[in-house]
Amino acid sequence: MKSAHALLRNWPADPRDGLPLALWDAASIEAATDGKASHQFQASGVEMDSRDVRPGDLFIALKGEAMDGHKFLPAAFTKGAVAAIVDRPVDYPHVLVEDTSEALHALAHYARERADAVRIGVTGSVGKTGVKEAIFASLDRSSRGAAHRSVRSYNNHVGVPLSLARLPARAKFGVFEMGMNHEGEIAPLSDHVRPHVTLITTIAPAHIENLGSMEAIADEKSQIFTGLMPGGTAIIPADSDYTPRMVANAKAMGVKIVTFGRSNDADVRLIDAIPVANGGSLVTAQLGPADENARLCYTVAEPGDHWVSNSLAVIAAVRAAGGDLGSAGLALGEMGGLKGRGARHNVDVPGGTALMIDESYNANPASMRATLKGLGQTPALRRVAVLGTMGELGEFFERFHEQLAEPIVDANIDHLILVGEGMSNLAAELSRRQAKSLGFVPSFEHCADTEEATTRLGKFGLTNGDVVLVKGSNFMGLGKLVTHYTSKASNGEN
Structure with missing residues (x-):
């Protein structure tokens, strides 16, 4: 038997071993941006918000319409930034460039090219953040920590380049979320990433106010295919009314x-x-x-039929990326809900605990229906839903809110707290059903904002065995209601 020393000497070579350990240094930033460094330094991260800077970060002083990142240089360095990318000389270690936004794009493309990583791009009307996280967890497990992904919902014209700029040279996989509000936004993001694998989770009436039709949404989401590397793979939901349209769009890309x-x-x-x-x-x-006869059996920890579908998307993406399907199955079995996107909390209430499901980050008609169905399938003494107004629905606004009455009734909800002006349409529909005795209709109350909703839920009085769903568009701020209850929870997350 060979000694441990002999085995170490014969350890197989990996081309990545010759790559730098630091995410960025002054020389590589100069090479990427054509800028000029004032000092030699190494950075372990990249940040554009001074409030989020960690020790060792490179701070990029971006300029927007209303804000100039150069004003926050003192705050960034106080929090531990080692250098900044700036468009003017400053009294801190820096790399001087002509345009800091262009420098961010240059960093992103340089990072993309230096890392021999399989890149996966994820978009869709519903579920893209959760699916992105599940794909990352699968690939990170099998690659032993050599996977990278965009954090939070960094999925726009700034977040995607920033996520790319954070891609380590030694990464084997990179998973990037791409979102949009208007036509023409997906293609530039896909061009930044140049993915080997793209995935559309589903097509639903999110942002229909700006796109105008479901067909336009399907076409815009399909623009993710335009950035695919030669020989790349487009993963498409098979059960959508718009599947033929997306397939045709992908075929046009070859x-x-x-x-x-x-x-x-x-x-x-x-x-x-x-x-x-x-x-x-x-x-x-x-x-x-x-x-x-190729079958895979695995457990999905996240509840709901929508997560069954999401898991199939994850398996398809991991398989296309050359990842390990066994690791994907284990990761799906261990996934917990994300903050604002399905996180589950045990909340102390009189007599025991209640379960609070936090879906406060976003809402559209499809995700509302999916989460209400999930609530109906959750064992509970009483089911309570705090539902906030859905945004960006345009001319469909009233209709989509009214149409929530049916999934609410189907979910056997005991009490509703409706929040925001948009929910007046749903309140009117529920009142009409009560007046005409159209089957069981839950008790409900309508309030103006999150503060009032928090008060109303307190007066309702949660008890042991209750389950509460909190869901609405992010601008409604229902996360504050969740924080009000979970900050006092002693049992932590489920």
């Missing part, structure tokens, strides 16, 4: 197409999903044609 879903002709197809004790699902999926 890329490989993989579909996922419940449809019989899906490439990654759901065979079975069985509820499990913790609220999740035991999923069996077919990978490829049935005659190949």
Whole structure:
């Protein structure tokens, strides 16, 4: 048997071993941006918000319409920044460039090219952040920490380049979220990332106020295919009304197409999903044609039918990226909800605990229906929902709010607290149903804002065994209600 010393001497070489450990140094920033460094330094991170700077970060002083990042240089260096990218000489270690926004793009492209990483781009009307996190968890597990992803919802014209600029040279995988509010926003993001794999989670009426139609949303999301590397893969939901449209858009790009879903002709197809004790699902999926007999069985910790579908998307993406499917199954079985996107908290109440489901970060008609269905499937003494106004629905605003009445009734909700002016349409529809005795209609109350909703929920009086769903568009600020209750929770997150 060889000694440990001999085994170490014969350790297989990896080309990444020759790459720098530091994320950036002065020389590489100069090479990327054509700038001039005032000092030699090494940086372990990149940040554009002085409030989020950590020791060792490179601070980029971006200029916007209303704010100039150069004003926050003292704050950034007080918090531990080692250098800054600036467009004027300053009394701090810096790299001087002509335009700091262009310098951020240059860093992003330099980082993209120096890392031999498989890049995955994720977009969709619903679920893209959760799916992005699940893909990352899968690849990070199998690569032993050599995966990277965009944090939070850094998915716009600034967040995507910033996420790329943070891509380590030694990374083996990079997962990037791409979002949009208007036509023409996805293609530039995909061009930044130049992904090897792209994924559309679903098409739903999010931002329909700005896009005008579901067809336009499907076409805009399909623009993620335009940045695909040669030989790249487009992953598309098979169960959407707009699947043929997205497939046609992908074919026009000449890329490989993989579909996922419940449809019989899906490439990654759901065979079975069985509820499990913790609220999740035991999923069996077919990978490829049935005659190949390639099946995968795994547990999804996150509750709800939408997460069964999300898991198929994750499996398809990990497989296309060359990741390990066993690790993907384990990661899906351990995933917990994200803050504002499904995090579950045990809250101390008289007689015991209540479960609070935090979906306060975003809401559109599709995600509202999915989470209300999930609430209806959650065992509870009483089911309570605090629902905030949905934004960016344009001419469909009143109709989409009114149409929430049916999934609310189907979910057997006991009490509703409706928040914001937009929910007046839903309140009117529920009142009409009560007056006409159209089946069971939950008790409800309508209030103006989050502060009033917090008071109303307190007066309602949660008790042991209750389950509370909190969901609305981010501008409603319902996260403050969640914080009010969870900051006093002694049991922590579920």
